[in-house]
Amino acid sequence: MKKGINIWSFPQGTVKESLTLAKKAGFEGVELALNGEGELSMQSGERELLEIRKTAEELGLSLYSLSCGLCWDYRLSDDDPAMRVKAKDMIKKQIDTAKILGADTVLVIPGVVNVEFSHPEVKVAYDVVYDRALEGLSELKEYAEGARVNIGLENVWNKFLLSPMEMRDFIDRIGSDYVGSYLDIGNTMYCSYPEDWVRILGKRIKKIHFKDYRLQAGGLHGFVDLLAGDVDYPEVIRALGEIGYTDWVSAEMIPNYKHHTDAIIYNTSYAMDRILGRK
DSSP states (O other): OEEEEEGGGSOSSOHHHHHHHHHHHTOSEEEEEEBSSSSSBTTOOHHHHHHHHHHHHHHTOBOOEEEEGGGGTSOTTOSSHHHHHHHHHHHHHHHHHHHHHTOSEEEEOOOOSOBTTTBTTOOOOHHHHHHHHHHHHHHHHHHHHHHTOEEEEEOOSSSSSOSHHHHHHHHHHHOOTTEEEEEETGGGGGTSOHHHHHHHHGGGEEEEEEOEEOTTTOGGGGEESTTSSSOOHHHHHHHHHHHTOOSEEEEOOOOOTTTOOTHHHHHHHHHHHHHTTOO
């Protein structure tokens, strides 16, 4: 498996500064994120994107996947049809951006029943979310296939697709080799076990996020540094070996910018080496 890290793990700064730190800390690649504005955004043109790609290549880093926090605001399951169209357009832009950067996967939130920490006032019926997400992704799969960029559906705290069997069957209903799972290990912990997700999803897994979670803390406070929580990483690695997964695993940390130093990046790199059996 290849060792990467998500851009949201870094201190606030430029993309180049984050890439440089990632290289110094021993990462092989970085998962960037498409934003509403800024250096890498919906407004970024090909010239700007190629400059970012060039910077990564000069550092010897891969840009293998592309996240997007805008999925919480523009949802495929929104009650407003116009917002659902905007969500699809955003994902198409994400795919286009990933292709220029050289990434083969985009991270997508398939639908949202409710998210307490983001939009607590919004609630959409589960079956309605399912139908709208299935419809939207069934349309988007052709765009992904044309670009040869995978859509990875992340399991997040959206009160939707709550089990690995449901995620598996949802992906199979879409019916495309370019639509699969972006499995977040830590996100499974509040109601299940990540090794079960690995074994059940199998070859449908496109990319993986490494996080850790302390069950006793609960809520968002439960997310802790790698190897400081309750994820049974030896069992996760055994499960990944069983399904023959050899693609990217990305650390996705939640830094504290008030007291944050570069240490979390170096500590995360070391922890990932231990998890992957490199040290």
